[in-house]
Amino acid sequence: MQEITDWLKRHHTDGVNLALEELLYYQSKTSMLDLTPRKTIQSKLAGTYLAKTRGRGMEFDEARHYQPGDDIRAIDWRVTARTGKTHTKLYREEKERPIFVLTDLGASMHFGTRFVFKSVQAAHLSALIAWSARKRGDRIGGLIYNHSEHLEYKPMTRQKAVLSLLNGLLRLHPQKNEQTAQITFADACARMRRMAHPGSLIFLLSDFSQFDELSRQHLFQLSRHCELVAYPISDPFEHELPQVPVPQDVSITDGNRTQSLTLGEATTAQTYRQRHQQQLEHIHSQLKQCRCQVLPISAGLPLEQQLGGRV
Known part of the structure; x- marks a missing residue:
């Protein structure tokens, strides 16, 4: 726990809110990603x-x-x-290959128990991808959305493109209480289909809690002409309930519904773990059917401990 506290302090973040300093940090960490294309590029630009x-x-x-x-x-x-x-x-x-980052900052992403919120980890990974693309000379663009609004960025090569993307993350990360029309993951995928040209590399950063049949259809169409890399971001609590010495009832909510859960009960813990694993396997299977490379990311550890050039 102290190690995590020290990391957050060194990188100017509390794990809940988002600051520019922690996004600028990844400018020096581009070696963690390998953006070499796995498909033949089909873009028409030099x-x-x-x-x-x-x-x-x-x-x-x-x-x-x-x-x-x-x-x-x-x-x-x-x-x-x-x-x-x-x-x-x-x-x-x-x-030149356009690179897009689709970043989900919706309500379900504002959750975390050990290190940072899933939304903060998504922002960190978005920054790392953007800086890595900038270093290679790729054009970087993106689509950032939360439950009420979205921002679109056309691919550009200048450092200004990266900074614009980072500012967009800072702008949309704070949660707002107004009840406006919900933007879904499927909506974001539909917008990405209009933005991305053939030959693009598209990174999908989300917990995929809203992944449905319409989302699958959009991603499958995108995969016909683009390379897709999905980063399902999850928190350790979502995989397994915490162990407690004495059983106790807790209330959990997704922002709309509230229910009670008993911690410290073996049957409850096993059922919870199995259901989550089944759901996770289903999402990963659907993503792979859309020709996505699937690389799970935990919000419970720094990116340095998880990537190491695996993409």
């Missing part, structure tokens, strides 16, 4: 990755027979002289 599309660029691809309409400047005179038939050089253009 940059640092090789794409399927062919055109005039820095990487020679192949020589083929000249066809009407080919640029005569691309004629390969050596191959033409050797074969007696006109050949054209083809190139693979270098491409």
Whole structure:
């Protein structure tokens, strides 16, 4: 416990609220993430990755027979002289890959028992992804939402893009009490489908408590042209009830409903653990069917102890 307290103090956070200092910290931790693409990039904008599309660029691809309409400047005179038939050089253009971060700061994310709120951990991971993309020269954009509003950021390469994203996290993280129309995870996925171009890498940061059939459909459509990485964020309390020496009744709430739960009772603890595990496995299975890479994250430990270049 003291180790966690010391970490929070060093990084200017209480684990509940969000401050700019703790997000700037991850600028020096970009080695924790490997953003090398697992799919061939299909974006139409120039940059640092090789794409399927062919055109005039820095990487020679192949020589083929000249066809009407080919640029005569691309004629390969050596191959033409050797074969007696006109050949054209083809190139693979270098491409820049847009990276999007979809960050859930909804009501269910404002929960934590050991280290930080799930929403704070999501903000930390968003910052790490943004700084890592900035270091590689990728364009970074995102969609941040809570229960009442959302912010969209078009991909840009400048450091200003990262700072805009961080400011968006700070703006939407505080919980507001006004009863407005609920923005769901499915709504956020639908907006991401309109934002993301083919070849994008999309990070999904949520507890996926609102994951439903409509969400699955949106993600499946996104996965047809984009690479998806899902980070299900959970708190240790959600996996297993805490052990207590004497059984006691506690009240728990999700902000709308309240119910009683008995701690220290073996049957209750086992049922709770099994139900949560089944729910978790179902969500992970659905995400994998959407071609998502699934990498669970705990809100009970610092990111440094969980990542270590696994993405």
